[in-house]
Amino acid sequence: MNSSISPNPKTPLTTNNLSFISLLLFTNLLTLFFSSSFYSSSCTPTSYSTTKTTTTTTPSAAANANAIVDNYNNDDNDNNNNNDNDIPPEFLAATSPQRLPLGFNRNFESDTVHPPVPDACTLFPSLLLRYMTYPVNGSCPDDELLSQKLLLKGCEPLPRRRCRPASPPNFPPPLPYPSTLWTTPSDDSVVWTAYTCKSYACLVNRARSPNFDDCKDCFDLNGREKHRWTIKQSNGLDFSIDDVLATRVRGSVRIGLDIGGGVATFAVRMRERNVTILTTSMNLNGPFNTFIASRGVIPLYLSIFQRLPFFDNTLDIVHSMHVLSNWIPEKMLNFLLFDVYRVLRPGGLFWLDHFFCVGEQLEEVYGPMIMSVGFKKIKWVVGRKLDRPHLKEFYLSALLEKPYKNSW
Numbered sequence: 001m002n003s004s005i006s007p008n009p010k011t012p013l014t015t016n017n018l019s020f021i022s023l024l025l026f027t028n029l030l031t032l033f034f035s036s037s038f039y040s041s042s043c044t045p046t047s048y049s050t051t052k053t054t055t056t057t058t059p060s061a062a063a064n065a066n067a068i069v070d071n072y073n074n075d076d077n078d079n080n081n082n083n084d085n086d087i088p089p090e091f092l093a094a095t096s097p098q099r100l101p102l103g104f105n106r107n108f109e110s111d112t113v114h115p116p117v118p119d120a121c122t123l124f125p126s127l128l129l130r131y132m133t134y135p136v137n138g139s140c141p142d143d144e145l146l147s148q149k150l151l152l153k154g155c156e157p158l159p160r161r162r163c164r165p166a167s168p169p170n171f172p173p174p175l176p177y178p179s180t181l182w183t184t185p186s187d188d189s190v191v192w193t194a195y196t197c198k199s200y201a202c203l204v205n206r207a208r209s210p211n212f213d214d215c216k217d218c219f220d221l222n223g224r225e226k227h228r229w230t231i232k233q234s235n236g237l238d239f240s241i242d243d244v245l246a247t248r249v250r251g252s253v254r255i256g257l258d259i260g261g262g263v264a265t266f267a268v269r270m271r272e273r274n275v276t277i278l279t280t281s282m283n284l285n286g287p288f289n290t291f292i293a294s295r296g297v298i299p300l301y302l303s304i305f306q307r308l309p310f311f312d313n314t315l316d317i318v319h320s321m322h323v324l325s326n327w328i329p330e331k332m333l334n335f336l337l338f339d340v341y342r343v344l345r346p347g348g349l350f351w352l353d354h355f356f357c358v359g360e361q362l363e364e365v366y367g368p369m370i371m372s373v374g375f376k377k378i379k380w381v382v383g384r385k386l387d388r389p390h391l392k393e394f395y396l397s398a399l400l401e402k403p404y405k406n407s408w
C-alpha cells in the first residue's frame with residue numbers, strides 16, 4: 001500500500017476532487033471519506049512506507065511544479081476557487097486517519113487515530129501544495145518563509161513532513177551557562193536563507209536602519225535589551241522583574257511563559273533568578289527561534305492564535321509585552337485571555353506589559369474585557385504614549401492574579 005487515500009498514487013487528484021475535499025472538510029464528512037478509503041485498502045506492515053512524491057519523478061508532480069511557479073507571486077490570492085492544484089499526496093498521508101497496530105485503545109476509545117488538520121490548511125491549496133511537495137525521506141525544501149506564511153494564515157499546527165530540514169554546515173557547539181545567556185551567537189548557527197540579513201552583525205546594525213520597525217533593535221544585546229525589566233522608568237509602565245517577584249512568596253514563581261517574547265531577554269533575566277520561562281516567537285524578519293535557543297532558553301514556535309500547549313492550572317506566571325494589543329481581533333483576544341487564565345495556577349501572575357490601544361478603547365473595550373475574565377488587580381498603570389500626542393495613544397501595564405478561590 002503506497003498511499004492511504006488513493007489506491008493508485010499515479011492518479012492525481014483533480015481540482016474537482018480538491019473542491020470536493022474542501023467541501024467535505026467543512027461538512028465534517030472528511031473523516032468518513034478518509035476512513036472508507038483507508039478501510040478499502042489492504043492493511044500491510046508496510047503502511048508506513050514512503051510514497052515517492054518528488055517534483056521530478058511523477059507526471060502529476062511535474063504539473064504541480066508548474067502550478068508552484070504560477071502561484072509563486074500569487075499567494076495572497078490563494079483560495080479555494082479555481083486553483084489548478086492537487087491536494088499533495090503527502091498531506092493526505094500526514095493527515096488521514098490511521099489504524100492503531102494493536103487495535104482498540106481505551107484511552108482513544110477507538111482503533112483509529114486522526115492527526116490534527118486545521119481547516120485553514122486546505123483554504124490555501126497552492127501554499128499547501130508547495131509545503132507538502134518534497135522528496136520523501138530526502139531533504140526538505142529550504143522554505144521557512146513559505147511554512148511561516150502558511151502557519152500564520154491559520155494552518156497551525158503545520159502538518160508533519162517526512163523530510164530533513166537543512167542544518168547549518170558548520171554548526172558550532174553552544175556556549176556553556178552563564179556566558180551563553182548574553183553572547184551573540186555565531187553566524188554559523190543559523191540557516192540564513194529566509195532573512196534579508198545574512199549575519200548577526202547585520203541584525204544588530206539594523207537598529208539604525210529606517211527599513212525595519214518590528215523589534216528592530218532586539219538583536220542588540222548591548223542596547224536596550226541589556227536593561228529591560230531591571231530598572232524602573234519614571235512613567236511607571238516598566239515594572240521591574242524583582243518588584244514583580246517580590247509580590248509572591250519567595251521562590252514560589254518557578255515556571256512560566258512569555259508570549260511573543262522577541263529574543264527572550266525576559267526568559268534570560270528570569271533564568272538568572274532561577275525561574276524557567278518558555279518564550280513563544282515567530283521568525284518575522286529574523287532567526288528569533290534560533291537566537292533564543294542559542295541563548296540557552298526555550299523557544300516555542302507558536303503563533304498567538306494557537307491554544308496554549310499547557311494543562312489547566314499549571315503555570316506560575318505568564319508575561320507578554322507589546323504583543324497583546326488592539327491589532328488582535330476582539331473575539332480572539334477574549335479567547336486568548338481566557339486561555340491565559342486557564343493555564344495559570346491559582347495565585348499565578350499575568351503580567352500584561354505595555355498593552356497598546358487608542359482613544360476610549362481602554363475604558364470602553366479592553367479594560368472591561370480584561371477584568372471580566374476574573375483576574376484580581378495587583379497593579380494597573382495607564383500611561384499616555386507621547387511621541388504622537390495628537391493620536392491619543394495609551395499603554396496599559398498590569399499585574400494581575402488568578403484568584404485562589406473563584407467566586408463563580
Ligand SMILES: *[C@@H]1O[C@H](CO)[C@@H](O)[C@H](O)[C@H]1NC(C)=O
Nearest residue numbers: 048049050136137138139164
Ligand atoms: C532514508 O534515507 C536514509 C538516508 O539517506 C537512508 O539511509 C535510508 O535507507 C532511507 N530509507 C528508505 C526507506 O528509503
Ligand SMILES: *[C@@H]1O[C@H](CO)[C@@H](O)[C@H](O)[C@H]1NC(C)=O
Nearest residue numbers: 250251270271272273274275
Ligand atoms: C539559583 O540557584 C542556585 C543553585 O540552586 C543558587 O546557588 C543561586 O543562589 C540561585 N539564584 C538566585 C538568584 O536565587
